[in-house]
Amino acid sequence: MKTTFEQQSEARPAVLAGLRTGGTLTQFEKSMKEMAALAEAAGLSVCAVFTQTLPRVNTGYYIGSGKIEEIKAYLDETGTDLVLFDSQLSPMQLRNLVNAFGCEVLDRTALILRIFSDRARTREAVLQVDYARLSYLLPRLAGMHDDLGRQGGTSGSMSNRGSGEKKIELDRRHIEHRMAELRKDLDEVDRERQTQRKARMSSLLPRVSLVGYTNAGKSTILNGMISAYGGDEEKKVFEKDMLFATLDTTVRRISPDGDRKPFLLSDTVGFIDHLPTTLVKAFRSTLEETKYADVLLIVSDISDPDYRDNLSVTLSTLEEIGAGAVQRIFVFNKADRCPLFRSSEVSVPGLRAEDGRITMSARSPEDIERLMVLIEDTLNAGRTHCRLLIPFSEGQILNALKKGSDMQILEYTPDGTLVSAHLLPEDAARYAAYIEKD
Ligand SMILES: Nc1nc2c(ncn2[C@@H]2O[C@H](COP(=O)(O)OP(=O)(O)OP(=O)(O)O)[C@@H](O)[C@H]2O)c(=O)[nH]1
Ligand SMILES: [Mg+2]
Known part of the structure; x- marks a missing residue:
């Protein structure tokens, strides 16, 4: 099935392809609709939708050869140079589809990664998205370089294959090295986050x-x-x-x-x-x-x-x-x-x-x-009402209670400040020594 749309503003046009192999029609339609919304969030505009129903996924090309021809004809006719797939493609499927269409192909994961990559602002989000992008790329390197190798000249020649493999190996090592660096930075951010969390927890x-x-x-x-x-x-x-x-x-x-x-x-x-x-x-x-x-x-x-x-x-x-x-x-x-x-x-x-x-x-x-x-x-x-007698030497507890609860001062006694507050079970346990028994 094919549906075409009016072109929207200057967003880059893309073809959306979907395959239904099981599940209900409603689930399939929901997923396709969501994929179109994801495309929009990535600054793209879906100009045509191609769908197919098959008993199972085509291992090599994800969709059937007839559907590939149909999409290819549409791409040639309109000059569209991007095809989106509403699913995660295997590295081999991605490589074969790029070759078949001769243009960029993005699956659902790649599209979401692209949106995250465009939007990430804080250091933590940037690191997290970079790490995710590289883990997506790593198993797909070979496919990308096969194409480069073939473009390089006499396909299949030993020297060519050798240089392609060397290049993949170099890239792989580079990516793995970068991922290890990112991991270290992320661990550091994680520690900072834990410190902040602790501070927040102790603020009551x-x-x-x-x-x-x-x-x-x-x-x-x-x-x-x-x-x-x-x-x-x-x-x-x-x-x-x-x-x-x-x-x-x-x-x-x-x-x-x-x-x-x-x-x-x-x-x-x-x-x-x-x-x-x-x-x-x-x-x-x-x-x-x-x-x-x-x-x-x-x-x-x-x-x-x-x-x-x-x-x-x-x-x-x-x-x-x-x-x-x-x-x-x-x-x-x-x-x-x-x-x-x-x-x-x-x-x-x-x-x-x-x-x-x-x-x-x-x-x-x-x-x-x-x-x-x-x-x-x-x-x-989840809180219990407590009366606490805080010694004058424990001013910081009084401050913590004031900041984090509905604490009210009842009376200044010779032994300290008598207060009332609604406390969470963990805080009631932490300050048990100061809680007045009824
Ligand atoms: N009519 C209506 N629109 C709402 C209401 N709440 C949010 N919106 C709109 O829904 C859209 C999404 O709202 P956001 O608050 O950005 O949604 P979010 O859950 O933070 O979304 P993400 O950050 O993208 O995960 C915005 O255009 C809001 O103006 C509501 O109660 N009524
Ligand atoms: Mg939001």
């Missing part, structure tokens, strides 16, 4: 993390919270209707007014179906941050017809990174687009009775306030 401030499928509205919720409670507009983060707008983790202190406790709210990279394993590995430490949260806000875009599948992907990714046991609030976002939505009707494997739920719009200040109340209730649910 509760940690709330926004997670969810890409484009669900996580950054918009963080910005809504900053507008309502943080004050400083400069602290806002980038939000946009495109996949993977956010790649870096941002942590902001949210200080509600009055007696309400402040907390740390973090926004990070979104999830997607078939997130390339090279990227999951590279972003592991970023993603793992979520397992240290006190509460996860699992954000879904309920105006997306595929939100249930996306939520499943999110939940299984959270399990994988070891964040499955953290307290959760399900945020069914973009409700302004779906007035009839009922959260009680959502059934996804993994949803638990004790999970909090809110149907809201990140663009509504009233809804941001409702979310804030739910976060506070959830955070307090």
Whole structure:
């Protein structure tokens, strides 16, 4: 099947090819739609879509020879020089397809890597993406140099083959060396991150993390919270209707007014179906941050017809990174687009009775306030009310309590300061010696 589109602006045109071998038609269509959105996020515009249904993948060329001819004819006719494949191609398939089309071919992984590479800003994200890119490239080197070798002249001559192999070996060693360097830098960044994490943990401030499928509205919720409670507009983060707008983790202190406790709210990279394993590995430490949260806000875009599948992907990714046991609030976002939505009707494997739920719009200040109340209730649910007598010599404990809890001074006694506070179990254990027994 072939579909063509009107050309959009100056984005580079690309042909999108997809193969359906199993699964439902809906799953296939969802994946193809997502691939087109990924192309757009990479600054490309899909000008034609070719699909094929086969009982199994063609080992050498991924799709059938007839489909290759059809695509080739389209490329020749229109001058398009880029073909995207909605799947991960084997190194051999990639090499054969590049040869067959005589132009650039990107699979799903390569396209996601390209987006990440364009967007990475912080040192950590740049290192992680570089590492993922090189691990993708390494097994594909041979194919690339086969082509170069052949272009070089008398194909198959011994001298030619020898120089090609030497070149591959040199490149391989260069890449491996670069990866080892990146690994070292990443380990160092990881240590810095652990130090920061420790500092945050010891600050006693509760940690709330926004997670969810890409484009669900996580950054918009963080910005809504900053507008309502943080004050400083400069602290806002980038939000946009495109996949993977956010790649870096941002942590902001949210200080509600009055007696309400402040907390740390973090926004990070979104999830997607078939997130390339090279990227999951590279972003592991970023993603793992979520397992240290006190509460996860699992954000879904309920105006997306595929939100249930996306939520499943999110939940299984959270399990994988070891964040499955953290307290959760399900945020069914973009409700302004779906007035009839009922959260009680959502059934996804993994949803638990004790999970909090809110149907809201990140663009509504009233809804941001409702979310804030739910976060506070959830955070307090795990805390116990304590009275502590802090000796005057332990001023730093008083400071820590003041910073990270709703501590109130009750009285100055000859033995120290008597205070009351809601404490998390770990803090109650840490300060057990100072807690007054009833
Ligand atoms: N109508 C409507 N649009 C929303 C709502 N929340 C977010 N959006 C829009 O959805 C798009 C994506 O929002 P982001 O906040 O960037 O999404 P994200 O989850 O951070 O996405 P990534 O960083 O790409 O993973 C933006 O265009 C937002 O303006 C909402 O409640 N209602
Ligand atoms: Mg974002």
